[in-house]
Amino acid sequence: MLNQENPPKFSNSFVLGIDADDTLWENEAWFYKIQDRFFELMSSWSAPQDTNAALLENERASIPQYGYGVTSFVRSMILTAIQISNDEIGTKEIAQIVSWGDELIDAPVDLLPDVEETLSELSNNHHLLLITKGDVLHQRAKVENSGLSDFFWNIEVVGEKDAAVYEMLLNRYGINPEMFVMIGNSVSSDVLPVLNIGAKAIHVPHHTTWELEIPDPKELEKVDFPIAQSISEVPGILSGWNE
Amino acid sequence: MLNQENPPKFSNSFVLGIDADDTLWENEAWFYKIQDRFFELMSSWSAPQDTNAALLENERASIPQYGYGVTSFVRSMILTAIQISNDEIGTKEIAQIVSWGDELIDAPVDLLPDVEETLSELSNNHHLLLITKGDVLHQRAKVENSGLSDFFWNIEVVGEKDAAVYEMLLNRYGINPEMFVMIGNSVSSDVLPVLNIGAKAIHVPHHTTWELEIPDPKELEKVDFPIAQSISEVPGILSGWNE
Structure with a gap:
């Protein structure tokens, strides 16, 4: 059943979940x-x-x-x-x-600084899964128009980003939570639910955050996660975890 | 990378793609x-x-x-x-x-006749993939409310059902086209693009067909596929192919 002709390219490295809107491009x-x-x-x-x-x-x-x-x-x-x-x-x-x-x-897809170079670098060592909320046709069109689609192992457009959805995705791809790192600009959608299922997350803040994506400060008290000032800092953070 | 703890349950049987709207329930x-x-x-x-x-x-x-x-x-x-x-x-x-x-x-999810029994029977021998167009949140909610979700290996909400999308899905799951059978009520979306990529299809007509889903008669001239008068005829057709 599972693809025998495309065996896993990387066996001991993290699988990276990557958010799209306001992580890879302006939204x-x-x-x-x-x-x-x-x-x-x-x-x-x-x-x-x-x-x-x-x-x-x-x-x-x-x-x-x-x-x-x-x-x-x-x-x-x-x-x-x-x-x-x-x-x-x-x-x-x-x-x-x-x-x-x-x-x-x-609207045109305007990539954020350093995105293309960083994804190119990351895709040499990791499987990259794009994980985004929104309308399925529109989000897929944006990925196509971004010119980034070749860097991704797969693209997942989901209705919500909660712990249950992340668990379903990890299960679908057979990814051990310890080997999964989510990278994105939303603490509510890209960080907290991922930490909740025993995986890792790197927060890459955007200069704006929609009010409905601002987390309850209480939820932040008991968790700890790295914050990258730019996506270009992500490879260094991953290297630290791999040592 | 690929899930070692959930090895394929069936190694020599068809994977069944199953349409949802007007194949499993009224839409x-x-x-x-x-x-x-x-x-x-x-x-x-x-x-x-x-x-x-x-x-x-x-x-x-x-x-x-x-x-x-x-x-x-x-x-x-x-x-x-x-x-x-x-x-x-x-x-x-x-x-x-x-x-x-x-x-x-x-709207309530009203199952069509024989759907539940047939899916139950099919899921004993095959991996079932629900493949549907539409809004991702709404289609997932309908699957949940249908009571059928346990019969499915996975649920895919796609923007369009053309040959490229079916190829992408088969590739994602590592399914050989010869081992894939799509079952649905739309000749345009569930049959023709599937035959196009070398897989099989079974047409289960619904009593109504939306005008935008009616195929060009010319496209039907060179293809041949079984038509089931009810989904309950599907297991028999599959058995015939397996012999």
Whole structure:
């Protein structure tokens, strides 16, 4: 059953799980750009901070069923616009919000500094699994357009990044948790659930963090993980663990 | 790397790819129910057949970026409503369309006849891979709610079902195409691309087929595949191939 023609290339090295949005390329910057336009669109009914609070409320409520992608964001903006304007908003504005979603889907994939060189280096010694939330078609298109897909052993688009999902993935690939390291910008999605299942994680912070991805400080008290100021520091951290 | 603790259970039997919507459970019936309400909503501007044509046009255009799920369908209805009504439709109606999406997401999973017994029988002798298009969170929720998830080796939610995607999946699991059989209700998605890569397929027709899933008759001329009138005929067809 398991592939006999493609035996494992590396038998004693870590498998690296790598997040995509805001770890490999800019993502939130695009969302913030659209959000600013949305605040402007709603400004005759509501101040930006109130629009933001209402939008976050709708986003939070939609995550269990609609997840984290562009389509979920567009749905939340439409509902927020109708609520805040008390049904006064016009269909031209609704169509505009839908078109902002298309703009997000078509946004160029801007790699973050040092990403290409670092993945190239890492892929010489490790299996790299790209693990990302969001809409399956859009996330796969971004990986294709990034020019990075050849560095990856496989690409996994998941609905949520919690301990159960990481366990399912490790089980699918037959990876021992001790040999798995997740690398990403979100403490909530890329670090805590991974530490929870006995694997390792390296935090590579991005300059912005979406409010729904900010962890409860209490969750951080009992855990310890390295923080890389740039993805280029990851190979050095891994070497330290391998010694 | 590959899982040593879970060696293959069956070494000489087919791996079965199984479609979900309208193969294991009702799906289009729910979409048609909502579509009828949409035709009714638009009836002061447009006859049902014209609304349907405009909706199909929007659906076809959105597939490459938004795929086949509920969110894509809702986006197409919103755009169609705004176009057909010449911006006259109200935001209350837009909010209603959004809520129809929620209704589809929450629709119960009604198994088709003989599905549970047949999967139980098949899973005794084969690895079963559920392979479905759509929104990743929603499709995984449906599998969970179906009560069938224990029969499956793995669940794959893909953006498109073409030959390249089937090849990627077979490669991921190390499955020889000669040992793979896809079972599903869509000739376009479950049969033709699978035959194209040298694997086998069994067509289990559903009583309805969405217009965008109807194949070009020319594509059917040079291929041959068994048609099961019910999924319960699948084990017998497989036995014939094994002899």
